[in-house]
Amino acid sequence: MASPSFDQLDLIPPLSQAVRELGYEQPTPVQEQAIPLVLAGRDLMAGAQTGTGKTAAFALPILQRLAPQASTSASPARHPVRALVLTPTRELAIQVEQSFKEYGKHLPLRSTVVYGGADMDAQIRELRRGVEVLVATPGRLLDHVQSKTVMLNQVGILTLDEADRMLDMGFLPDIRRIIALLPKERQNLLFSATFPDEIRNLVKSLLRNPAEVQIAARNAAAELVTHVVHPVAREKKRELLAYLIQTRGLTQVLVFCGTRIGANRLAHQLRKDRIHADAIHGDKSQAERLEALENFKAGKTTVLVATDVASRGLDIEGLPQVINFDIPHSPEDYVHRIGRTGRAGLTGEAISLVAPPDMEALAAIERLIKKKIDRVLVPGFQPDGGTVATLMGREARGASRRTEAPRPMAPRPMEPRPTEPRPMEPRPMAPRPMAPKPQRPQGDPIFSRPYEPGAAPAAPAPKPEETTQQSKRRQPQVAALLGGLKRA
Ligand code: AMP
Numbered sequence: 001m002a003s004p005s006f007d008q009l010d011l012i013p014p015l016s017q018a019v020r021e022l023g024y025e026q027p028t029p030v031q032e033q034a035i036p037l038v039l040a041g042r043d044l045m046a047g048a049q050t051g052t053g054k055t056a057a058f059a060l061p062i063l064q065r066l067a068p069q070a071s072t073s074a075s076p077a078r079h080p081v082r083a084l085v086l087t088p089t090r091e092l093a094i095q096v097e098q099s100f101k102e103y104g105k106h107l108p109l110r111s112t113v114v115y116g117g118a119d120m121d122a123q124i125r126e127l128r129r130g131v132e133v134l135v136a137t138p139g140r141l142l143d144h145v146q147s148k149t150v151m152l153n154q155v156g157i158l159t160l161d162e163a164d165r166m167l168d169m170g171f172l173p174d175i176r177r178i179i180a181l182l183p184k185e186r187q188n189l190l191f192s193a194t195f196p197d198e199i200r201n202l203v204k205s206l207l208r209n210p211a212e213v214q215i216a217a218r219n220a221a222a223e224l225v226t227h228v229v230h231p232v233a234r235e236k237k238r239e240l241l242a243y244l245i246q247t248r249g250l251t252q253v254l255v256f257c258g259t260r261i262g263a264n265r266l267a268h269q270l271r272k273d274r275i276h277a278d279a280i281h282g283d284k285s286q287a288e289r290l291e292a293l294e295n296f297k298a299g300k301t302t303v304l305v306a307t308d309v310a311s312r313g314l315d316i317e318g319l320p321q322v323i324n325f326d327i328p329h330s331p332e333d334y335v336h337r338i339g340r341t342g343r344a345g346l347t348g349e350a351i352s353l354v355a356p357p358d359m360e361a362l363a364a365i366e367r368l369i370k371k372k373i374d375r376v377l378v379p380g381f382q383p384d385g386g387t388v389a390t391l392m393g394r395e396a397r398g399a400s401r402r403t404e405a406p407r408p409m410a411p412r413p414m415e416p417r418p419t420e421p422r423p424m425e426p427r428p429m430a431p432r433p434m435a436p437k438p439q440r441p442q443g444d445p446i447f448s449r450p451y452e453p454g455a456a457p458a459a460p461a462p463k464p465e466e467t468t469q470q471s472k473r474r475q476p477q478v479a480a481l482l483g484g485l486k487r488a
Contacts, residue, residue, distance in 0.1 A: 004032045010039070012064055014106035019060070022102060028053030030215040035061045041187055043210040045203050049193035049336070050092075050162075052215050055099045058085075058159050058189050063104045065157065065187075066132050070108045079110050079130025080154040084182070086138055086175060088165040090115035090286070096161060097135040109133060114150075116140040117286070124149045138166065138174035145181060152181045160206075163192040163199055164332070172198065179206065194332045225338055225348045227373040229362065233383040234355035238266060240381040241325060241353065242273040245303065250321055252296065255305045256337050258326035263305040266325060270303055277303035308333050323351045327358040331368040356383060 004027050006019055027035065030048040037044050038061035048054040062083045071078040085100075087093045097113035104111065111133035112126040120143065127134075127150050134141075134150070144150040158179070160166065166175060188207050192199050203210065232240050245253060257263040260281040270277035278292045278301045296304040308328060328334050338350040352373070354362050366372055 008032075009035045009060075011035075011060060012067055014067070015060055015064055015103060018103050018105055019056075024056075028057070028215075030054050030057045030213060031060070033213045033215070034058065037211040037213070038062065038187070038189060039064060041065075043187060043207040044189045045207055045210040045212050046189070046191045047193070047195060047212075047214040048191055054161075054191050054215075055096055056103060058161075058191065059096070059100050059103050062133070062157055062159070063100065063107060063109060066109055067107055070132070072108045076128060076130030079132055081134045081150065081152060082132045082154055083134070083157040083159070084141075084152065084155045084178075085133070085135040085159040085161055086141070086166065086171075086178065087135065087161045088137065088169050088171065089162075090117060090137055092162060093135045093137050097133070100133050100135065104133070111135065114140050114144060116143075120144075120147070120149075138171045138178060141178060142174055145178075152178070153183060155182045155186060157187045157189065158182060159189040159191070160202075161191050163190050163202065164194045164196060167196075167198050167202070168330070172202070175202075193336060196332065225350055227338070227350045227352070227369075227371065229352045229354045229373045229375045230378050230381070231375055231383060232353050232355055232378070232381045234357065236381050237325060237353045237355065238269050240378060241266075241323065242270060242275060243378070243381070244323070244351070245270075245275055246273075251299065251302055252319060253303045253321045253323055254296075254319060255303055255323045255325050256328070257305055257307060258328070260307055262326065263307055267303070267305045270305075275303055276301045277305060279305045281307040308336065319348065321349045321351060323353065325353055327352055327354060327361040327365070329361055331361070331365040334365045335369065 006016055006024065006027055009027060009032070011019065030046060030052045034044060034046055034054075034057040038058060044058075046054065046057065048057070066082055069082065073079075085093075085096055087096055093113050093115045097111055100111040110129065110131040112123070112131045113135045114123045114127070115137040116139050123140075123144070124147075127144065136144075141150070145152070160175065166172070188210075190199075190203060190207060190210075195203075230240060230244075241255065244250065255266065257266055257279075260279075260283050263279040263281050264283075267277040267279035278295060280289050280292045284292070292301070292304060295301040305325070322337055324334070324337060328337065334350075334352075338348070352358075352362070354375075362373070
């Protein structure tokens with residue numbers, strides 16, 4: 001089959017030129033499928049996550065639909081908001097608006113971005129100039145609506161980007177309030193990595209006869225994310241994490257924690273273990289978070305400890321390992337988390353440290369990804385005998401399965417820890433030291449086929465971090481501070 005080309009998408013010359021200048025050679029699957037539908041004016045429900053090229057999948061056709069009304073006039077009245085894009089986080093909002101600017105650079109259309117945690121006045125000045133494309137986080141947009149610094153009565157296209165995350169962050173009431181301010185006649189586009197029940201309900205109430213596009217992650221074809229669970233006593237998780245990092249010589253690890261406090265504490269403890277670690281979460285300023293990310297990308301920091309919302313949209317080229325220090329309560333967060341590794345066709349490894357209280361969450365993850373994740377005991381770190389069997393599930397007796405040939409020695413030896421003698425080693429089920437797992441031949445089905453919405457359980461209760469956000473209705477913009485990070 002001929003490979004798809006941007007020529008087939010009938011983009012107008014200012015857009016195809018911009019795409020060429022960006023070096024895009026061919027559309028990604030979500031672009032190939034979504035662009036004609038959006039150009040045709042259809043409502044769209046698209047299952048696609050960050051990294052698939054989803055931004056261009058809506059930005060290009062939106063710009064094309066707005067192009068006939070583009071005006072070179074300086075008058076703000078000639079530049080009403082015609083397309084509104086809502087995103088969960090400020091970083092994603094910035095990124096999306098930047099894309100609109102890049103794709104639309106040969107068109108006289110204006111765009112701007114508004115998000116919380118930043119000066120209203122500068123945003124008001126931009127809004128007063130008049131913009132056709134407005135990218136916003138929901139809370140701050142409502143602040144502008146309230147202070148009458150934005151009019152939404154000419155919005156013809158609404159896009160909800162990362163709709164599942166907006167719901168997770170408690171933005172649904174804000175979204176409904178915003179929708180009520182829009183003209184009834186409009187085109188609606190909804191992009192979401194997952195489709196829990198709330199999203200389906202939103203789709204039903206919001207979209208009219210939507211076209212559906214479902215895309216596997218960009219890394220689908222060649223990706224080789226291996227998943228492994230290390231059963232461990234809860235109080236030994238931190239020690240095991242340090243052990244894995246040191247004995248395997250891991251150099252760039254994204255570690256997930258359930259709470260900001262936990263993330264801070266863990267980064268601090270790892271530093272005490274002489275591991276370069278930093279935390280990234282919503283309590284940090286934008287500048288601090290960008291610095292943490294840059295240091296991590298540049299290899300100055302070995303471990304970046306993140307909370308779920310802070311990791312959203314994070315795109316680090318070739319991130320080799322993701323470690324779940326805390327198991328996510330929402331199995332869909334597991335999918336988001338492991339989506340940070342194995343990107344762009346590179347191999348990746350998703351390691352989960354599972355203590356007895358995490359068993360239920362692990363089972364939910366395995367149900368969602370339709371895969372039994374291998375349990376590998378790390379000698380010296382397993383929970384006591386009584387709980388090993390539960391944690392190992394049916395595989396407990398099949399220990400021999402794990403006695404594969406010893407893996408090559410990791411380059412950096414584990415530092416001796418004289419103050420904490422390692423307990424007697426029981427019969428090893430996995431050789432030590434832990435070293436890079438041998439490649440498994442097959443890709444992970446979670447990425448090699450489209451997400452199956454039927455398998456998705458209802459969204460769980462919000463996590464502590466998010467609950468805090470929701471309780472702060474007066475500062476909804478704070479939630480928008482917690483999100484994905486700008487790419488390099
Ligand atoms: P997104 O999923 O929209 O966040 O995009 C992920 C990355 O892919 C961004 O850095 C885009 O610039 C890039 N990208 C989007 N479309 C294409 C394309 N057709 N060819 C190459 N890169 C692309």
